Amino acid sequence: MVHFRVWPFRQQFQQWASQFSKPINFGSRAVLVSSLLALTIVSAGKRLQLFESLETSSFDLLTRLLVQQASDPRLLIVEVTEADLAAYGWPLSDQVVADIIAEVKRHDPAVVGLDLYRNTPQDMPGQAALAQAFADSPNVIGIFNVGKQGNGVEVPAPAAWPTDQVGFNDLAIDPDGVLRRNLLYVAAPDNPAYSFPLRVVLAYHSDLEFQVDRGSDLLRIGEAEFPALLAQDGGYASIDDRGFQVLMKYRTPYEPAPTLTITQVLAGAVPPDWVRGKIVLIGSTASSLKDEFYTPFSHEHSARFVMAGVEVHAQSISQLLDAIAGAPALYRFLPQWGEFFWLLGWTLVAGVMGWRVRRPSLLLLGSGVMVLGIWGLSALALAQMLWVPTVEPVAAFLLALGLVLTQKVLYRSSYDQLTLLPGxxxxxxxxxxxxxxxxxxxxxxxxxxxxxxxxxxxxxxxxxxxxxxxxxxxxxxxxxxxxxxxxxxxxxxxxxxxxxxxxxxxxxxxxxxxxxxxxxxxxxxxxxxxxxxxxxxxxxxxxxxxxxxxxxxxxxxxxxxxxxxxxxxxxxASTMHEEAVRRLELESHLLSAFENNEFLLHYQPIVCLQSGCITGFEALVRWYRPGEGFVSPGQFIKVTEETGLIVHLGQWIFRAACAQLKDWQQQFPNHPLTMSINLSRRQLHQVDLVEQFGSCLHELNLAGRQVQLEITESMIMRDVDGATELMHQLKQLGLKLAIDDFGTGYSSLSYLHRFPTDTLKIDQSFVGRMDKSGDDREIVHTIIALGQKLNMDLVAEGIETETQLNRLRTMGCRRGQGYLFSQPLGREAATALLANPWPWLTASTPDEAQKA
CATH class of the missing domain: 3.30.70.270 (Reverse transcriptase/Diguanylate cyclase domain)
Known part of the structure; x- marks a missing residue:
């Protein structure tokens, strides 16, 4: 048994299948949807003939830009000019026409095409002479008109002319009045009709077989095939495509062939080489006869580039001759599926570009380049005789671009551009x-x-x-x-x-x-x-x-x-939400507290531990809400820090505390006092802090040395250099500086000598545990010794018992504060305390302090 190893192909197929099974991302989906929607709208617009006039105008413009050919040397036009009309009258008599044909035939032309209607009463000798010219020469071709004239009748050919020597003239003019199509043949069941140019060409190539292939919708002359123009070919949307039509290829906007006038011909001034073996067309070019047509070269329907009927027939005959000779002369068109992919390709390009290009200037530039690219490719295709739609892909491109940009805006408002995740x-x-x-x-x-x-x-x-x-x-x-x-x-x-x-x-x-x-x-x-x-x-x-x-x-x-x-x-948990709501309410109440002046200061005395005299106060902010009482500082101080309200509050505290110190100095001039004020972390980063403090001291006429600012150790260590610079600026105002809660934060011993501080405040956590912990006593003793070595003042916080007071005195601590002396007091209670020579013998109660 032979085994075939097919598993690698199966594995590869599975990999491909897995790639296609993955869901496409939003960008790809937006590009695809925009492209298909734009394609559908433009296709519907074509069916409604919205683009046909623009497409044909674009075709005309590209035709004018392409390189034109010289006059066709295979043809000669014998024209009836305005001078000829004056000399011979109009219409020309049959005898004059017969004489012209006879003179031309003297030089052995290949075909003579008479592009003049013979529908007027004529003298019998002249009519007979013209009929004899047709009878004697099968290469003489006449013309008749199947359209309607002003009097409502057709213009038939004379009955004496052989039917196989006449061709109809029925030009297919587009709705905008421009002649772009050439009707060659009408396959009537009982009486097929040949156009005048087709009759002339068949007479010129009498050796070639002419066939009509109704199944394939084309004509054949020898090996050359002429496909019929269909209703939606090229830029057309729904033209009348009855009969076998082709899109005309104009050889030149001017004279398509060399010309002679009938006066020259009748005078015998005909160069034989101009006639011998050529197709000679006899027709009128006089403007007064109104036998002129607008062509793709007639920009804005200018009379400069109108073309006489005989010249139009010369253009058509030249095109047919080129096609039979194998030269590129017949326009080709994309099939319906080809147009579909032509439009789809440009909509996809627009979608990808609109989605990926971010800079508007590049997007605008790229769009312009793409539009010019569509037009340029259409021009190149037309130069190769392929008419592809131009306006439709431009419209589809711009529409798809607009649609994808709209989705892009919606996407950016709904999706994160960095992670490509929904917003x-x-x-x-x-x-x-x-x-x-x-x-x-x-x-x-x-x-x-x-x-x-x-x-x-x-x-x-x-x-x-x-x-x-x-x-x-x-x-x-x-x-x-x-x-x-x-x-x-x-x-x-x-x-x-x-x-x-x-x-x-x-x-x-x-x-x-x-x-x-x-x-x-x-x-x-x-x-x-x-x-x-x-x-x-x-x-x-x-x-x-x-x-x-x-x-x-x-x-x-x-x-x-x-x-x-x-x-x-x-x-x-629901309690989290309740806490968040309470926090927001607290922030709202804090804003109202500033407006309603609900903040006030309490003052805790700082006492000389040796003499018991008050040496100063520490200002502490309190918030009293009418109807609810005092709010704990632990509840609102942190909130003011986080929201930035502490900056405004801190400035108010400094001014109010300095103003109170000034009042006490005036009431007790013999009692030197200092006021200690806490600085917040936010205030350390306040740009105009020094300027505001200096202005306040100047307004109150208060010496800076009487005010001490307290900064916590942890605040300084966050930015040592910045804090040091700020402290030096504050010292220039004469202010004293104290490190609050020393020993509880970062270890700042290595920086302590760099700070321009005056006081170390021993944290109450160490003082409160001295009675029970030998380690805490050693820490307090070490801090005191350190302060003394550095010639710094020392203040112990949180003194509550006599034992703590005695230990601190023994260690050499000079000042202290705490509930042993007094809790923070209101302004009136603090003033009364200053007036009592022995305040510690009659300590006030907490309730009295709060009321004060």
Whole structure:
């Protein structure tokens, strides 16, 4: 048994099949739809004859641009001019015509064609002489008209003329009045009719057989075939194609053959070589006889390029002779399927170009080049005797381009151009579709945000950031099931729809997804590992799910995951939404608080630990909402930082605290005081911070050394150089500087000597644990020793017990603050405290302090 190895071909076929079975992307679909729609519209327009006049005008223009031939030496025209009419009258008598034919025949012409109607009463001798000329010479051809004349009758040939020596004159004129077609033959069942040019050519080539092939719709003269012009050939849409017609090829816009006048012929001034073996046509060229026609050379129907009937017949005869001789003389046309692919090709080119070219200038330039290309190719084809439509492909090209650009605009508004993923609006439609097709409890929306993406952009640039987004998009497409709907809904945010709802399955998917996404990858010769935070929202049956709400809930859960710890996911709970609403309400109330002056300052005294005297105050902002009481600073300070409201609030705090210090200086001139004011992280980046503080001090006439600004250690270490420069500028105003919460943030010991600070504030977390922790006591002792070595003032925060006070005194701490002395007080309570010589013997209660 012989075995044939056919598996490689099967494998290759399967590969091809798999390629074709893949769904095409939106761009390819847009190009294909636009192309087919444009093709359909243009094809319908052709059937409605919308382009025919433009196509024939384009044909005329290209015809005028092509290189023309010289006069045909095989022909001679004996013309009746205006001078001849004056000499011999009109119509010419049959005797004069017979004399002209006799004079011509003296020089042995091949054929004599009489292109003059003989429909007027004539003298018998002249009529007989003309009839005898036809009878004696079978190569003399006459003409008759089958059309209607002004009096409503046809113009028949004289009955004495042999029927095989006459041909009809019935020119096929297009609707725009231009003569482009030539009717050669009418296959009447009982009496077939030959045109005058065909009779002349058959007489010239009497040795060739003439055949009519009705089945193939063509004429044959010897080996030459003349296909009949059909109704929709070339640029025509629906012409009258009865009979055997051909599209005329004009040899020249001027004289198609050498000419002599009848006066010259009758005078015997005929060069024999001009006649011998030639086709001689006798006809009128006098304009007064109105026997003239517009041709493709008659631009805007100018009389300059009209052509007399005899000249038109000469053009037709020349075309037929060239075709019989094998020269390119007959126009060819694309078949219907050829025109279909000609139009389809240009619509596809337009679609691809419109979809891929992004720059409008290049698109405009490319479109112009393509239109010129269509016209140029049509000109080249016409030069090769092939008439292909020109206006139709231009219209189809522009229409397809417009359609694909429209879809491109819609696509860009719905799809992300970087990752080629659907955008937010498309994703919401997909969620809505999923909710309508499936039970409400089978839809899970996941919102994914890339961790530290801003750092990637800042470190490596946006090009690398874009590559990261593309890589993450590809990984998500590869990992997620085919039924999952993936989209990019923000800068570094993706969302996808999972067709599962049970929590264990979702957990399994997301854990695997985080592992897949965190796999290192190389971009621009750098290896990166990217993690993500995700929020999950599941549709439930308690309330009808809404796509916007599901996406919002997943977004909220994602932010909770980021707040707790990056590289994790959280499932949405209703409390998250409530917290988000409360946050937005708090932001709204904060804006109203500025307008309603709801902020006020409380002052916590800073006491000399040795003498017990008040040396200053720390200004602390409070928010009092009428009807609701005080809002905890822990609730609103962070919000003001995140929203940027802290800049305006910080400026108000500085001015109000300085104004209060000025008042106390005036009330207690013998009691030197300082005012400590906290700076926020946002204020450190405020461009005009130094200018505003300087202006405030100048307006209040307050010395800068009496005001101390407190900056946390972590704020300084975010930008050491920038913070150092700012602190030097603040020092130039005379302001004192303190490092707040020292020891709790980054280790700044190596930078401490560079900072122009005056005070170290020991954080209350260390002070509060001194009674129970020996380590904390050592830390406090170390900070105090460090401050003393650097000649810096020391302030201990959070002193609440006598034991803590005694330990700090023993360690050498000079000043402190805390509830042992007083909690933050209102302006009136703080003023009263300054007036009491021994304030710590009668400490005020918290309620009194709040009321003050």
């Amino acid at each position: 937010r609006d498309m994703f919401l439609l997909q969620v809505q579709r999923a909710l309508s097709q499936k039970p409400a409890t089978a839809v899970t929306v996941v919102f994914l945000d890339i961790d530290r993406f801003k750092l990637i952009n800042q470190s490596f640039g946006h090009i690398v950031g874009d590559r990261v987004l593309q890589t993450l998009g590809q990984r998500l497409r590869q990992f997620l099931p085919a039924s999952a709907q993936l989209s990019r809904v923000g800068g570094d945010e993706f969302a996808f729809l999972l067709p599962v709802h049970d929590q264990p399955t979702v957990d399994q998917w997301l854990n695997r997804l985080q592992t897949e996404l965190s796999e290192p990858f190389a971009i621009a010769r750098r290896r990166l590992s990217v993690t993500s935070s995700m929020g999950v929202a599941m549709a439930h049956g308690e309330h009808p799910p809404v796509p916007h709400d599901l996406l919002r809930d997943a977004h909220t859960a994602m932010y909770r995951a980021k707040a707790l710890n990056e590289y994790r996911y959280e499932v949405f």
